[in-house]
Amino acid sequence: MIPFLDLKSVTNPFAEEILECASNIIKSGWYILGENVNSFEMEFSDYCGVEETIGTANGYVTKDAVVLDLNIKDKNGQQYKLLNNEPMMI
Amino acid sequence: MIKFLNLQRINAQYSEELKQVAAEVIESGWYLQGERVAQFEDELSNYIGSNHAICVGNGFDALRLILKAYIALGIMKEGDEIIVPANTYIATILAITDNGLKPVLVEPNINTYNLDISLIEEKITNKTKAIMIVHLYGKVCWAVELEDIAKKYNLKLIEDSAQAHGAELSGIKTGNFGDASGFSFYPSKNLGCLGDGGAVTTNDSELAETIRALRNYGSHVKYENKYKGVNSRLDELQAAILSVKLKYLDKENRRRIEIANYYYDNIKNGKIILPTKINSDPLSHVYHLFVIRTINRNHLKEYLMDNGIGSEIHYPKPPHKQSAYKEWSNNSYPISEEIHETVLSIPAGLHLSDGDVEKIVKIINLYYR
Numbered sequence: 001m002i003p004f005l006d007l008k009s010v011t012n013p014f015a016e017e018i019l020e021c022a023s024n025i026i027k028s029g030w031y032i033l034g035e036n037v038n039s040f041e042m043e044f045s046d047y048c049g050v051e052e053t054i055g056t057a058n059g060y061v062t063k064d065a066v067v068l069d070l071n072i073k074d075k076n077g078q079q080y081k082l083l084n085n086e087p088m089m090i
Numbered sequence: 091m092i093k094f095l096n097l098q099r100i101n102a103q104y105s106e107e108l109k110q111v112a113a114e115v116i117e118s119g120w121y122l123q124g125e126r127v128a129q130f131e132d133e134l135s136n137y138i139g140s141n142h143a144i145c146v147g148n149g150f151d152a153l154r155l156i157l158k159a160y161i162a163l164g165i166m167k168e169g170d171e172i173i174v175p176a177n178t179y180i181a182t183i184l185a186i187t188d189n190g191l192k193p194v195l196v197e198p199n200i201n202t203y204n205l206d207i208s209l210i211e212e213k214i215t216n217k218t219k220a221i222m223i224v225h226l227y228g229k230v231c232w233a234v235e236l237e238d239i240a241k242k243y244n245l246k247l248i249e250d251s252a253q254a255h256g257a258e259l260s261g262i263k264t265g266n267f268g269d270a271s272g273f274s275f276y277p278s279k280n281l282g283c284l285g286d287g288g289a290v291t292t293n294d295s296e297l298a299e300t301i302r303a304l305r306n307y308g309s310h311v312k313y314e315n316k317y318k319g320v321n322s323r324l325d326e327l328q329a330a331i332l333s334v335k336l337k338y339l340d341k342e343n344r345r346r347i348e349i350a351n352y353y354y355d356n357i358k359n360g361k362i363i364l365p366t367k368i369n370s371d372p373l374s375h376v377y378h379l380f381v382i383r384t385i386n387r388n389h390l391k392e393y394l395m396d397n398g399i400g401s402e403i404h405y406p407k408p409p410h411k412q413s414a415y416k417e418w419s420n421n422s423y424p425i426s427e428e429i430h431e432t433v434l435s436i437p438a439g440l441h442l443s444d445g446d447v448e449k450i451v452k453i454i455n456l457y458y459r
Contacts (some may be wrong), residue, residue: 008119009288015116029098031277031284045393057147057286060307060321073299 092450094400094439097245097277101284104334108284111330121326123306131289133336134273137256138265139293142298145324145398146305149252149274152288153222153438155289155322156248156270159300161189162317165246170219172248175205176426178224180409181446182250185220185272192212193419194218195410201366203230204379206425209220210239220246225254225264227344227365227404227435228280228378232259232267240255246270253378255281256343259371268457275332279337280346280378285352305342342440346377349438353380356451361458380438382412382454386433396437402435440449 011018025036041053056062101108115126127145135143146152160166168190174182176195186193194213199437203226210221219239223231236401240247254264255273265271275287290301298318303310308319354367363383363384368374384390394401410418410428436450 007120007121008117009413011116011119015113018116019109019113020117023105023109026101026108026112026284028095029101031097032286058321058323 091398092400092437092446093178093441094402094435094437095281099441100439102230107334111334112327115327115330118326120353122323124326124334126326126329129377130324130333130336133268133291133333135291136264136338138271140266140289141429142291142295142387144290144301144305145296145329146288146290146291146301147322147324148286149272149288150181150185151305151320151322152274152290153182153225153248153250153302154188155320156218156290156292156297157185157189157191157274158304158320158360159297161191162244162300163296163386164302166191166219169217171215171217171255172220172222173205173210173213173218174222175224175226175247176410176423177203177408178226178250179252179405180412180414181252182222182224183409183415191219192217192327195423195426196419197423198226199427200425200429202229202231203227203365203429204229205241205429206401207233207235210236214239214243214245218245218259218430220241220248222248222250224250224252225257227381228254228376229365229368230254230257230259230264230267230374232262235313248272252276252279254376255279256339257374257376259374266293267318269294270297272377275328280343281295281335283331283335285328287324287332289324311351343373343376345440346438347372347375348352350375350377350380350440352447353436353438353451357382359452359455359457361390364453369438377438379435381433381435383429383432384434385432387432392454393457399453400437403433405430405433 007025025031035056045051045053131143131145135141146155157166165438169192169194172186173188173196174193175198184191196209197206197215198204205223221236223236225231236247247304249264249268249271251264251271252274257264265273270290270292273291275281275283275290277284292298303316304319306319306321307321308315308317310316354364357364361384364380391401408423408426409415410421410423
């Protein structure tokens with residue numbers, strides 16, 4: 001049986017490294033919006049070549065936040081978000 | 091320095107167990123909507139005594155999705171009114187307005203810091219659909235009168251239990267008083283995970299099924315979407331962590347009550363008003379926060395800091411004075427405003443040694459301004 005997706009095998013090579021990060025976080029006493037989020041935001045910005053990254057809980061709320069922030073609507077009430085600095089219908 | 095909160099110290103006692111479950115989840119290859127969430131949901135509903143527990147992304151979403159589910163079920167509609175205490179943390183009110191519902195703010199009782207039940211009835215209109223009670227600071231907000239009002243006007247009773255895990259009155263636990271209840275597992279809570287997390291508890295099967303769909307894009311069957319839902323799911327790692335920590339909740343609450351009782355017995359200072367002590371049902375306050383009042387609150391905070399004691403203000407500004415709700419800026423809720431001007435939370439958590447607690451009392455008793 002070839003599974004369609006096998007995240008166990010995908011994660012396995014990094015499991016020790018991830019567990020070490022997890023242990024450090026457990027020990028740190030700081031769990032939300034701390035150093036790890038800051039450094040990942042910077043790393044991801046560098047990787048994407050953008051100025052800013054804002055970490056959110058999931059992809060769905062990212063869209064929500066962008067729309068809230070921009071509040072761009074056309075005359076029909078259709079909302080837009082920025083993609084590659086261009087407004088794009090969602 | 092005695093910190094107001096020290097999660098590093100609190101979680102250190104469980105670190106081996108927490109690392110063990112973290113390793114298991116990392117190695118499992120399954121990270122969302124799996125057996126650990128299902129297991130924690132069972133454990134939580136057993137603990138609360140409710141038929142259902144539905145884990146979500148955080149405590150705000152727990153409240154938001156209860157209301158969203160009532161809208162999806164046709165029990166509420168946009169513009170309907172929800173009664174809510176004026177002095178709650180803003181998240182309770184944001185959960186209401188996020189659904190296009192209208193919060194109707196009601197003053198608290200200054201002795202309990204909880205909703206003044208005697209003021210509810212005059213605020214009820216033909217649009218009122220629910221009363222959102224908040225067990226603020228860890229103190230149960232419940233009375234037979236609440237049930238009577240809800241019955242008389244056909245209102246839902248929704249609990250905000252974000253600060254009161256494990257509190258109980260007459261053998262009933264928070265999360266099992268009303269029609270539905272929202273819990274937060276923010277790390278500093280009496281039951282906290284190591285990130286964001288939340289849950290809804292209810293005995294209403296239809297509501298539970300609706301929230302299960304709503305938290306997962308409104309999907310009840312894979313790739314079929316019955317409702318316009320959201321994404322708000324607790325992950326397996328946090329669920330496994332919560333299963334570890336739930337085992338210790340009662341023990342931790344007993345320690346919080348012990349610290350509070352020491353404060354009640356030993357803080358003696360005419361400048362300080364202690365929270366009202368409950369003698370009848372000792373578990374009806376689990377002291378997520380021990381909140382005192384004094385006229386010159388900021389001065390007391392500075393004095394404590396100068397003497398090596400951290401403290402926090404819950405909360406410095408009421409929701410109706412926040413820029414987010416500028417439409418209410420001219421409204422007046424004098425009791426709520428007085429609370430916000432005078433309250434100060436002193437350390438009461440699991441990180442305190444007996445010596446710390448004694449020192450805090452000694453320093454507070456020497457405060458004279």
